[in-house]
Amino acid sequence: MxxxxxxxxxxxxxxxxxxxxxxxxxxxxxxxxxxxxxxxxxxxxxxxxxxxxxxxxxxxxxxxxxxxxFKPDAEDIAALVAYRHILEMAAAPLALSVAPEATLRDLAASVAMMEAARAEDHPLDFARADSLFHQAFFTHCGNRYLSEAYGIASGRLAALRAHLAAPLTMHRSRAHADHLDMIEAFRAVDRKRLLAVLGRHILAMTDNYVGALKETGSVR
CATH class of the missing domain: 1.10.10.10 (Winged helix-like DNA-binding domain superfamily/Winged helix DNA-binding domain)
Structure with missing residues (x-):
């Protein structure tokens, strides 16, 4: 109990x-x-x-x-993105090997949520779906230490998605396309393509978040 x-x-x-x-x-x-x-x-x-x-x-x-x-500066964001990149590039191929069906099911459900959020113009729902998509790699990677390490930063990442990325229509469009590419690579068991798309997607967040902070005048 x-x-x-x-x-x-x-x-x-x-x-x-x-x-x-x-x-x-x-x-x-x-x-x-x-x-x-x-x-x-x-x-x-x-x-x-x-x-x-x-x-x-x-x-x-x-x-x-x-x-x-918390309010990050450009250096904080770069460090957080680098940390996430290390962890997720390890977790995604593990999920592909350990639990491909369960992972794919969760990825597809998250993308369906993204599409509904885009259609209804709900940025926060899009951000939540984005977080769930990437969480799926850690949920199913079979390594609790990777999952725990990601948990340290998952709150900050979710907050940055909601505050800085999701409100931007262009970002939502690019992110949706990236997630579709990742699902296709995952379904095809194309590890190389999955990591290429995922790595590019994650590393682009540094410029996206810093740019959004500058636009709001919040960058330190």
Missing amino acids: DRPKSLAVLVAERLREAIVSTELQLGQALSEEQIAATMNVSRTPVREALTMLQLQGLIDIKPQRGSFV
């Missing part, structure tokens, strides 16, 4: 969703008192939740200044 979640975990989950859904903006200051009042809890679980999210890289806690939603 699963234990009920603690208040701190529930608060952390709610704040994480607020960040990933763009309800909270990158760099936004957070008030412990306001969060506690909104969620009808004391400040203790709020502090614990903020510490949890700090470990996930979603919150910056600055002494004497307070807590803020």
Whole structure:
């Protein structure tokens, strides 16, 4: 029987969703008192939740200044993309070898969600589908250490997709095409093509995210 979640975990989950859904903006200051009042809890679980999210890289806690939603600079983005590239280029071929049918099923379901989101012009739904697509490689790769390593950065990646990439119509079009190419390569068991498309897709995120930050005036 699963234990009920603690208040701190529930608060952390709610704040994480607020960040990933763009309800909270990158760099936004957070008030412990306001969060506690909104969620009808004391400040203790709020502090614990903020510490949890700090470990996930979603919150910056600055002494004497307070807590803020993370806001990356160009160097942060480049490092995060490089980290993701290393992990996903290892996970994807493993998923192709270990669980091709289950992986393909999840990839196809994610692309169907993307197409529905594009048709209805729902950028956040597109971003969620994008995250689910790439998560499938780690879910089915058969290596829990790779999955855990990706989990360290998955929240930040999901937030960047939602805040910086998904709102751009051109990005959604290119991303959709890339994901279709990856599915075709996966279905054909074409490891070389899969890695070529996946690698290009991931590395393009550095310029895409930094460019989006510059357009919003948020780049540091």
